[in-house]
Amino acid sequence: MKLLVGLGAVAVPLVSARIVAPRGPSVSYDGYRVYRVDTHADVATVESQIRNLRLVNFSPGTIDHLDLAVSPEDISAFDALGLDAAVVHEDLGKDILSEGPLRPYLRTTESADLPGLEWFDNYHPYEDHLQFLEDLHLAFPDNSELVTAGASYEGRPIQGIHFWGENGKGGRPAVYWHGTVHAREWITTMTVEYLLYQLISGYLDGTEDVKAIVDAYDFYILPVVNPDGFIHTQTTDRMWRKNRQPRDAERCTGTDVNRNWPHFWNVTGGASDSPCAETFRGLSPGDTPEMQSLVAFTDAVAAANEGGIKLYIDWHSYGHLILLSYGGDCDARVENYERQMELARGTAAVVETVDGSKYTAGPVCDVLYAASGGSMDYVYDVAGAELSWGYELSPADAAGGGFVLPADQILPTVVENWEGMRWLLSTM
Ligand SMILES: [Zn+2]
CATH class of the missing domain: 3.40.630.10 (Zn peptidases)
Incomplete structure (x- = not known):
């Protein structure tokens, strides 16, 4: 046996x-505009151009395109970059409303x-x-x-x-x-x-x-x-991806659990070594x-x-x-x-x-x-x-x-x- x-x-x-999870202030995505950006296979250049903008990257690790939700404050700065970008959703906050409220489970x-x-x-x-x-x-x-x-x-x-x-x-x-x-x-x-x-x-x-x-x-x-x-x-941030583990002396929280398995760990181009990145490997x-x-x-x-x-x-x-x-x-x-x-x-x-x-x-x-x-x-x-x-x-x-x-x-x-x-x- x-x-x-x-x-x-x-x-x-x-x-x-x-x-019971502690409730923090909720992150609002009202007015976030969602773009699909064609990177023309040069994702590194695009990522360096958008580095200082407030946005959420929906497609970390991709090569040919990026799906980005850009905060209303930075939409004009983003547009000014002149990237090959198409607007696919006007307001991420409205999209989130379409999910409806979390419905309590009622057993009959x-x-x-x-x-x-x-x-x-x-x-x-x-x-x-x-x-x-x-x-x-x-x-x-x-x-x-x-x-x-x-x-x-x-x-x-x-x-x-x-x-x-x-x-x-x-x-x-x-x-x-x-x-x-x-x-x-x-x-x-x-x-x-x-x-x-x-x-x-x-x-x-x-x-x-x-x-x-x-x-x-x-x-x-x-x-x-x-x-x-x-x-x-x-409770707090609908767009959160990683776990919730803080790292000492790092300002960002969370590791991508699906880049942390102890096999092919930390292959170049396959994960990030930055704790702030969505694909942080640990x-x-x-x-x-x-x-x-x-x-x-x-x-x-x-x-x-x-x-x-x-x-x-x-x-x-x-x-x-x-x-x-x-x-x-x-x-x-x-x-x-x-x-x-x-x-x-x-x-x-x-x-x-x-x-x-x-x-x-x-x-x-x-x-x-x-x-x-x-x-x-x-x-x-x-x-x-x-x-x-x-x-x-x-x-x-x-x-x-x-x-x-x-x-x-x-x-x-x-x-x-x-x-x-x-x-x-x-x-x-
Ligand atoms: Zn996933």
């Missing part, structure tokens, strides 16, 4: 783990029934996501357990759910998903929750293909791996509390299951992309490249049949940019996953709202990607 290190702490009750029953699908009509406070997860577990008590993958910088447990089918716990290869590592990518939380909802409800209903999927794998799903950052986006490989937790948990998942990790997905937004390794070595190809591409393209084709969304599949270096210290390279190379992907959800671009997806777009996004995953999980 295999010993689970990171999985041993599954008995931590969710309710006692709740922490105390029974072991599944929660209602109206959950996916709105965004919700962090604590309610924990309750939602607990309610899914209560509806599927003999085939699931709540798990925690260690703690965040501010001491919050990184919560998830593990569930399995007729072969019992740990009997099958693992399907392993992370959501919300980048705090502002709210659609990822909702998507991961919808997928796990469909898997559990389909199993309980006896839906044939879904039952076969759940019987074939052990699922480990962590909808919010950066809880401190996620809460910060809900001071040494894996030096964030979140990373220490996630590495231990990932290694434990790989060791705990017969067949290791079959599929890992790190869910992100935005861009309509299915990305595979490598991000940290742009000269390397994964060994099973053809197989991974076949499945990624197949998934994209199924997603497109639902509502026409066109996802592009390919290695992160080819499709996007070098990104070092990222999860998918670690999970493929070190944890030995067969398929290891990053998945950029809706919208397709900044013109569609960027990280701010209106509440009425949640359901279309999660539904099309459920169909893609349903095909992938049945086929892979």
Whole structure:
């Protein structure tokens, strides 16, 4: 029998783990104008020109274009630069209003029934996501357990759910998903929750293909791996990306947890060494509390299951992309490249049949940019996953709202990607 290190702490009750976040003054994005800038492949020059402007970079690390939200005070200075820029949204503050208020989670029953699908009509406070997860577990008590993958910088447990089918716990290869590592990518939380909802409800209903999927794998799903950052986006700054760890003697807070994995860490061009940058890699490989937790948990998942990790997905937004390794070595190809591409393209084709969304599949270096210290390279190379992907959800671009997806777009996004995953999980 295999010993689970990171999985041993599954008995931590969710309710006692709740922490009330301090509320700071909210950052206003009223009047921020969103531009798409063509960099003509010279991103360094553009970045040096905009260095002193108050703006938010939505696309850190890209080469051919930048999506920027410029503060109203600096719009004229930005326009005066004469960059090849198009306005895609007039007012980011108005876009944020389109997300609607965070809707409290109202359970209509105390029974072991599944929660209602109206959950996916709105965004919700962090604590309610924990309750939602607990309610899914209560509806599927003999085939699931709540798990925690260690703690965040501010001491919050990184919560998830593990569930399995007729072969019992740990009997099958693992399907392993992370959501919300980048705090502002709210659609990822909702998507991961919808997928796990469909898997559990389909199993309980006896839906044939879904039952076969759940019987074939052990699922480990962590909808919010950066809880401190996620809460910060809900209380203080909607556009926050990183964790909330201050660094001594640095004026900026936060490390990009998805540049901090201890594999291909700090590759030139793949992350930033500046603590103020959105892609700050940390001071040494894996030096964030979140990373220490996630590495231990990932290694434990790989060791705990017969067949290791079959599929890992790190869910992100935005861009309509299915990305595979490598991000940290742009000269390397994964060994099973053809197989991974076949499945990624197949998934994209199924997603497109639902509502026409066109996802592009390919290695992160080819499709996007070098990104070092990222999860998918670690999970493929070190944890030995067969398929290891990053998945950029809706919208397709900044013109569609960027990280701010209106509440009425949640359901279309999660539904099309459920169909893609349903095909992938049945086929892979
Ligand atoms: Zn992201």
